[in-house]
Amino acid sequence: MTPLYEVADVLRRNHHQLGKFTLNSWQDRTLYAIEVCRTAQLGGHIDKCTNPQCRHIHISYNSCRNRHCPKCQGHKQEEWIQQREKELIKVPYYHVVFTLPVELNVYALSKPEMLYNLLFKVAWSVLSDFAANPKFLGAKTGMIAILHTWGQNLSLHPHLHCIVPGGGWSGNKWKNAKGKNKYLFPVKAMSKVFRARFIRALRKVTNISHSISRNLFAKNWVVYCKQPFYGAEQVVEYLGRYTHKIAISNHRLISIDNGRVTFWAKDYRQRGKRYQLKLSDAEFIRRFALHILPKGFTRIRHYGILSSSLKKVMLPQIERQIGKVILPAREESKHMQCPVCRIGRLITIFTFNSRGPPSDNFILKFAAGIM
Known part of the structure; x- marks a missing residue:
């Protein structure tokens, strides 16, 4: 299930003042990587489904691959x-x-x-x-x-x-x-x-x-x-x-309204009872960093x-x-499975850089083999 809110959303709306909440330039670079993860700023690729009855075209933006990013683990x-x-x-x-x-x-x-x-x-x-x-x-x-x-x-x-x-x-x-x-x-x-x-x-x-x-x-x-x-x-x-x-994972975020972040937390002194914690953007970013x-x-x-x-x-x-540990056979990873037909696999047919994806007309012509 896709989360409603992301840590990156909070970083983006505080983009010009992130340096106020960090201790060093490495933290600054890490927060920026999380902020632009899976956006046009990192470039991306166009994938096509291998199922002849589907042929879905899918645009994906590149991941930042940072080990602190909620979307890259x-x-x-x-x-x-x-x-x-x-x-x-x-x-x-x-x-x-x-x-x-x-x-x-x-x-x-x-x-x-x-x-x-x-x-x-x-x-x-x-x-x-x-x-x-x-x-x-x-x-x-x-x-x-x-x-x-x-x-x-x-x-x-x-x-x-x-x-x-x-x-x-x-x-x-x-x-x-x-x-x-x-x-x-x-x-x-x-x-x-x-x-x-x-x-x-x-x-x-x-x-x-x-x-x-x-x-x-x-x-x-x-x-x-x-x-x-x-x-x-x-x-x-x-x-x-x-x-x-x-x-913190993106799924723990409840709301990010009015410059404040509300998220779920557990109190292990109360047998792991869940409660909602609300922090200002500044405090949330400071603690995350x-x-x-x-x-x-x-x-x-x-x-x-x-x-x-x-x-x-x-x-x-x-x-x-x-003796040797024998584990049940693992299901094949669905990482590259087509999200539309769920039968074919996605294969990359075009890559683009941080200047952004090509136009819709270009994509259609490229997928059809005209270009």
């Missing part, structure tokens, strides 16, 4: 999931979340790359060391970690979603997790270790004061672990929800036996021991 997400499906291990997977306290938001604003790299590094060190401990597992495990920086109200809320297989590789055999499918490792113990290691790592790269350190140690840091996914399809569904998610990651920053990372350097060697050995 579906195709990337589908490709990524198809690759991950080939790497699933036939075991339960756990969903572990590492969250940074609000006191560290000052670094998320001033030194985001440093802070988020530390979050990845420390989270993996905690999980890998707990896995290596014979008391909990005694094996080498893996992790797929996905950075999210937002809360439902678009506030700054950096946290890491991780999926971790319920076991690991020890010597030359697979070992299953000891949590009896209820938990991976004790979350209270992980939380304390995560807090201590992160603060220690932060001290090495910043001039954080002892008073701030004491305040951080006084807080309970949150490490959350959900019960495991029991089937490969559940893991795939999880990946689909989280990997290419952005701060907070979640534009630094240029080139990798927000999905693979570790341990799921890392690119190890999985080609490890996964075949694991599959020989515990």
